[in-house]
Each structure stands twice: as structure tokens, then as C-alpha cells.
């Protein structure tokens with residue numbers, strides 16, 4: 001009877017083992033199995049499992065590890081990988097020293113999801129490309145060498161920078177765009193040593209192996225991120241997110257900008273974009289161009305043009321070639337107060 | 339998806355074995371005829387062992403609306419399914435089951451979360467409040483009263499989630515202005531479009547100095 005009752009119901013997720021270690025070492029050991037995966041907030045992983053995109057045989061629940069602290073360490077702010085997106089966004093240290101990060105987090109998902117989502121999980125979240133989620137469609141990211149449904153398909157949300165023949169998906173995170181702009185460092189434990197990776201090198205471009213989103217090795221654990229304090233940037237920073245509705249939607253494009261001004265001259269600047277590439281996209285050419293220049297509409301426009309130099313569209317996302325530079329200019333105008 | 343709660347942990351191993359064997363002996367035909375996609379997939383992949391593991395249960399201690407429960411659940415069971423199917427608390431609704439609508443919003447240790455994306459096993463030791471736990475005796479929660487007064491719903495399907503979210507919206511301090519309410523209620527979708535009245539209800543409760551949780 002029980003079986004029949006169960007069989008009649010939708011049972012989308014293949015069952016799996018579940019363990020909850022309390023030490024980092026045990027977590028790393030538990031995740032050594034080839035089909036084991038860490039779970040933190042579950043907001044991405046549970047979704048992917050329900051849709052059959054990911055089928056882990058074992059979940060290693062890391063929420064029992066002491067990795068949710070947020071503190072000042074010298075000239076850096078340290079944020080533990082289990083710190084909740086909502087807690088980071090509203091934390092006094094973050095609002096004071098890293099308001100750009102706070103704004104980017106507030107712009108992501110919904111209050112309920114931010115109460116579950118963690119910093120490490122946010123970095124590791126997978127693309128929202130519809131073909132990646134649709135098991136009946138080809139997708140090189142989900143099933144290597146099956147093809148890319150999006151390239152000739154409905155690719156309105158897709159990349160304009162750094163895509164490859166194999167994959168044109170974007171990384172959907174808002175938080176990561178701010179962390180890339182702010183030159184954060186990712187701290188990674190692998191059981192032997194603590195690896196430090198510059199945030200901008202954490203995520204990778206799709207290249208020939210889009211099944212890998214980033215440079216974390218199997219079984220490695222993100223323990224936290226470190227973000228340098230910059231008083232000038234804390235005074236002048238802004239995250240702009242353009243989306244299909246006013247809230248609770250992924251970015252079409254977004255811009256994270258931080259400025260250090262000297263009178264009317266830009267002394268230093270950080271610029272990164274979201275919704276445009278397989279990783280948070282730093283606009284280094286535009287940054288270089290604007291350094292030591294005056295904050296004028298003409299210079300901002302020129303910088304945005306430079307930023308878009310290597311952009312390509314794939315049909316439905318052509319509008320991003322206009323939306324992206326407009327958003328850069330708008331953000332810089334607002335930030336410079338002109 | 340979930341079994342009825344088994345409060346007697348002692349019985350687990352034998353029950354478990356019986357089910358495991360039963361499943362192993364069930365012919366593939368029966369499984370195919372009844373055809374949940376997951377069994378098909380398991381069969382295709384020759385994952386007999388995994389299919390048998392469907393009934394692997396974990397003990398879960400949770401407090402729901404002030405009452406302690408010891409349950410036995412599969413790791414894949416979501417908190418939403420355990421609330422609805424095992425505890426028969428059907429107030430929390432399953433809208434999308436994918437984190438996109440907010441109908442399943444409940445409070446876990448005082449924070450609003452989506453129960454459809456929460457694995458039940460991960461809630462061990464936690465305190466859950468659902469819409470059924472808001473009223474005190476016959477007295478509705480002020481937010482429930484306000485939703486009725488302001489017509490904050492039409493079909494009512496999103497309403498339990500809206501109310502759970504609304505109570506949290508105020509206790510988090512995000513109900514200062516109508517715009518702030520709109521932003522911090524954006525995780526709750528209403529297909530009937532009762533939004534203006536929902537904002538009125540929350541705004542009134544917020545002005546009266548908040549709510550009881």
C-alpha cells in the first residue's frame with residue numbers, strides 16, 4: 001500500500017545519503033566520493049536536484065561548520081562562506097566598509113532566499129540558462145559534447161563577452177560582481193593547505209569545458225572571502241541592476257562601480273558587470289582609460305564604448321549591446337553626481 | 339514522497355529491511371506500469387541499490403508551532419512536504435515547488451524561508467512556525483485580521499505565504515514605507531494581483547507598532 005501511495009506521487013528526486021559533519025576535516029573526507037556534494041542553503045542545489053540536472057549520491061551538509069563569521073582582520077573584511085546573504089547585506093561592518101557588496105546582495109533573489117543562501121553557495125550557483133535546466137535539450141554544460149541549445153535558440157539572457165563555441169551562458173550572481181570589483185580573495189581548504197585565489201580568477205570562461213564553472217577542484221571547500229577595505233570606495237560605490245521586473249529577477253545586465261575622486265578627477269576606479277559573461281566581468285580597459293581623467297559625460301561614454309569593444313551578440317540578446325554601455329554610463333553619472 | 343511519521347525509532351531497521359526486500363522483488367513491470375520518472379531512471383541506470391535506498395530514513399526532531407515532533411524522513415523530503423504530508427499542516431502551499439513564488443514561506447528559527455527548497459533533514463533541532471501557528475487560541479494574528487480587513491487576497495492560494503512573509507517583513511524592520519514593503523515582499527507572487535491591498539494591510543499593522551510572532 002505504502003509503495004503504491006508513494007508511486008502515485010510525484011517523486012522527482014532520486015534519494016541520496018545525507019551526512020552532517022561538524023569539522024572541516026570530516027567534511028572534506030565525506031566529500032571525497034565522486035558523486036558527493038556539499039550543501040549549504042540548498043536554494044540552488046535542491047532546485048537542480050528536483051529537475052534532475054544534478055543527481056548527487058551523497059549530500060554533505062556543511063551548515064554545522066563554524067564558517068559564518070564576519071569580522072575585520074587588519075585591512076580586510078573576512079566573510080565566512082556560510083554567512084547568509086541577508087546577514088552579510090545588513091551587517092554593520094559590510095554596510096560601513098563594503099556598501100557595494102551590501103547593495104549587490106540586496107538586489108539578488110528575495111528576502112526568503114537571502115535568508116537561506118550562503119556566500120559560498122552564491123559563488124557556486126549554476127547558470128540559469130533555460131537549456132541547462134531542460135533535460136530534453138542539448139547542453140554542453142550539463143552533458144559535455146551534447147551541443148548548445150542556446151547558441152541558435154532563445155538566448156536573450158546570454159553572454160556578450162568571453163563566450164565560446166561550446167557555451168554562451170552567463171553566471172547569474174549579483175554578489176559576485178561586487179566581490180570581483182572589490183578585488184576580493186577566495187579562501188579554499190583542501191585538507192592540506194589553505195589556497196588563496198583572487199576573486200576575478202575564481203570563475204572561468206566556458207572555453208572547451210563549460211561543464212566547469214570555476215577553478216575550484218572537486219572536494220575543495222570554500223571557507224570564506226577576504227575583501228580589502230578602501231575608505232574612498234566605501235564613500236563612492238553603486239550597484240545598478242537592470243531586470244525584467246522591479247525586483248526578484250535575475251539581471252539582464254548589472255554594473256558594480258567604485259570611485260576614488262580627487263576633486264573632479266578620477267583617482268582610482270573599479271568597474272565590473274554582471275549578466276554579460278560566464279564570470280563576473282571586470283572592465284579593466286575602461287578602468288585604465290578613466291584613471292586620472294575628469295568625471296565628465298564624454299569620458300564616461302568613451303569608457304563605455306571601450307568596454308564594449310569585444311562584445312558580440314547571438315540574436316535575441318542583441319539589446320544588451322545597447323543596454324550594457326547605457327547602464328555603465330548611467331551608473332557612473334549617478335555615482336559622480338553629474 | 340514521504341512516509342507517515344514513525345515515532346518509534348526502534349522499529350526502523352526491520353521495517354526498513356522489509357521494504358528494501360519488497361522493492362527488490364517487485365517486478366520491473368510493476369514499476370514501469372506505475373511509472374514515476376525516477377523509478378524509470380533508476381531502472382535504466384540499473385541503480386537497483388539506489389532505488390532500494392528510497393526508503394532510507396533519517397530521524398528528524400523539530401518543533402512545529404510550539405509542538406515537538408520526532409519524525410522519520412527520507413533525506414530528499416522537503417520541509418514543505420513533511421509539513422503537508424506527514425504533519426497534515428496544509429496551510430503552507432506548494433505553488434511552484436522551485437523557489438519562485440513564495441507560497442511555501444514559513445519561519446525557521448524566526449527567519450522567513452522557502453520550505454520547498456529546504457530539505458527536512460537539515461532542519462533537525464529547529465523551530466518552525468507555519469500559518470497555522472500564528473493565531474493564539476481563537477484570536478487571529480493582527481496580520482491575519484488586517485488581510486481580511488483590507489481584502490488582501492482573492493483566491494487565497496498565495497495568502498499563507500504572504501502573511502508569513504508580511505509578519506517577518508515587519509519584524510525585520512523592512513516595512514517603513516510602501517515602497518520598502520513592496521521591495522521586501524517581492525518574494526511572494528500573487529496571481530490574483532492583490533498587491534495594493536496586501537501593502538495596505540502590512541502598512542497598517544506596521545504603523546500600529548508591529549505584530550506578534
Ligand SMILES: Cc1cc2nc3c(=O)[nH]c(=O)nc-3n(C[C@H](O)[C@H](O)[C@H](O)COP(=O)(O)OP(=O)(O)OC[C@H]3O[C@@H](n4cnc5c(N)ncnc54)[C@H](O)[C@@H]3O)c2cc1C
Nearest residue numbers: 040041042043044045108109118120121122124173174222
Ligand atoms: C527564484 C530564485 C531567484 C534567484 N535570484 C537571484 C538573483 O537575482 N541574484 C543572485 O545573485 N542569485 C539569485 N538566486 C540564486 C541564489 O543566490 C543562490 O541559489 C544561492 O546564493 C545559493 O546559495 P546556497 O547556500 O543556497 O547554495 P546551495 O544550493 O547549498 O549550493 C550551491 C552549490 O554550491 C556548493 N557549495 C555551497 N557551499 C560551498 C562551499 N562552502 N564550498 C564549496 N562548495 C560549496 C554546493 O555543493 C552546490 O553545488 C536566485 C535563486 C532562486 C531560487
Ligand code: SF4
Nearest residue numbers: 129131139148167168
Ligand atoms: S549556453 Fe551553456 S548552459 Fe546554455 S545550453 Fe549552451 S552549453 Fe548549455
Ligand code: FES
Nearest residue numbers: 433434435440454
Ligand atoms: S512553492 Fe516554494 S517558492 Fe513556490
Ligand code: FES
Nearest residue numbers: 492494528529530
Ligand atoms: S490571492 Fe490568488 S494568488 Fe494571491
